[in-house]
Amino acid sequence: MSTAALTTNAPTNAPTNAPANPPASLDMRERFYAELDPVLDAHPAADVVLAVIGAGYMQRAIARHPGRVFDIGIREQALVGVAGGLALAGRRPIVHTFAPFLVERAYEQVKLDLGHQDVGALLVSAGASYDLSSAGRTHQTAADVALISALPGWTVHVPGHADEASELLHREAGGTGRVYVRLSGQRNSRPHPVDGRLHLLRDGAAGAPLVVAVGPMLDTVLEATAGLAVRVAWTATPHPLDAGGLRALAGPAPVLAVVEPYLEGTSAAAVAAALSDRPARVLHVGVPGETELRRYGSPRDHAAAHGLDAAGVRRRVATLLT
Template sequence: MTTTATRAMRDVFLDTTAALIDENPRVALVLADISSGVPQVVRAAKAHPDRVINVGIREALMVGTGGGLAIAGLRPIVHSYAPFLVERAYEQIKLDFEHQGVGGILVSIGASYDRAAAGYTHFSPADVSLFDNLPGEWIVHVPGHPGEVEGPLREAAATDDRVYMRLSIAANGVPRETGGKLLPVKDGDGPLVIAVGSTLDAVLAAAEGTGWRVAYANTVRPFDTEGLRAMAGRDVVIVEPYHEGTSAHVLSEALADRPHRLLSIGVKRVDLHLYGSAADHDRHHGLDAASLSARIGAFAR
């Protein structure tokens, strides 16, 4: 899960956002210092100073500004590290987007623990589950490769939907086009194992030589429950790069009318008080290939 792609998701996001600002007079970018100094943003700010807004280290103001721009008819893209964008400014997401009934595109970097060496302030394994607590529908994209960023971002910019895109330095070896649906990747007669985002390569490594069926998801809200029902047998496993159990309620509800067993694997709800690397945290949380092989293998017996 921790392979770093040659061209990072963040780079693709910033390139695409700068192009969208040039192409579409509705698109605006709101920042709280993070990414404000990168060349793509500097150029876009010089060309369109009214639509590239850096509020400084004020994340609540950043989200509130995005909501205000949406009320004014613009299409805001609001960007920061996941814990600053989602957890720190959650009340503003709830009030200034959700309660006001307007849409925007929230794009995070950092994922659950990309910057493990920066400590717990930069961790956000709870971000996706927080959107499930909002009454309106959010579209949530979890790309597993930089090549899966531009398409959904451009599609989101052309709508007024509420969208959250979760970017990471972790990446699978190759991009996969899913169209927002569950994508079959490996056939078999064993349990259906759903890999979300950058977990796919580790899942495939764990599944080598087994009868597991593997499917890939990089859009998790709305979840492709129709595809799930078509593929699922008795045993279903979901491997997510954020809190373990985040999607369990969605899968269980989709399969409520049929006997099934569900195993959720993800970031454990513990504070490890560890720094190290993202790969270290993968191992501690059991998201490396060896741990997945052991845990899913025991479940599938």
């Protein structure tokens, strides 16, 4: 099948064209769609590959860049396979759909068509963890970051703000590596540097426990730890983890918690490796792997049930102080 035959046509009832200068009020997913047109302008080798999801939001990019936006249909394995073919042909595929379909459903193709072929691609997911809780278990995944991190040669970014997502998209669209960007409905009130490093955002007494917030968990962690004798650090790049930064902040006898918006313990191996020569006490806070909620509810309901709201995070972090 020729790539021309795969070029998507936006439905007539699609949402309004993305603005040339996106407003700051857009959430991460809306900002991603709005930025695709300027990204394709700036990076002639980039193509967008979709599996229906998002096609209706890309009228401007489709109209201005014919032959560079491909809708494969509801065929997620083929979605990644086409991306692998484009990469082998020297293109830079930007691959997008909901997280459970992009990572879990197409995992073998991610492993083989990209990783085994040793080609680069930029995978951008929406619907992180339980963002799409009202759609049921089929649209939920907390294991996506752990799965991608298990494959060699990948970088994982988990932005906490639409400005961070925009910066990562523009930067990685011009790269050559294998990159996973996880967009979330949860967001922090302001952006922070997405340079791959660990940043100390709330200082405290020397030797005080360190709480590391990943991506959109920062505001929740800051609220949860208000008044507690802890320091708070943040990163948008959990894989590869900034091991040097962690060692510098953790100190010689680390006591720390890692608060992640996905499967609890995803960063455990990286943290353990970074602190392997130190007597460390480490708490991992995330979506519990042994719990599967079977009621739909809202994302806020799921966060509270998993202990990932401010009250739940505070209960867990407080155990470090006893």
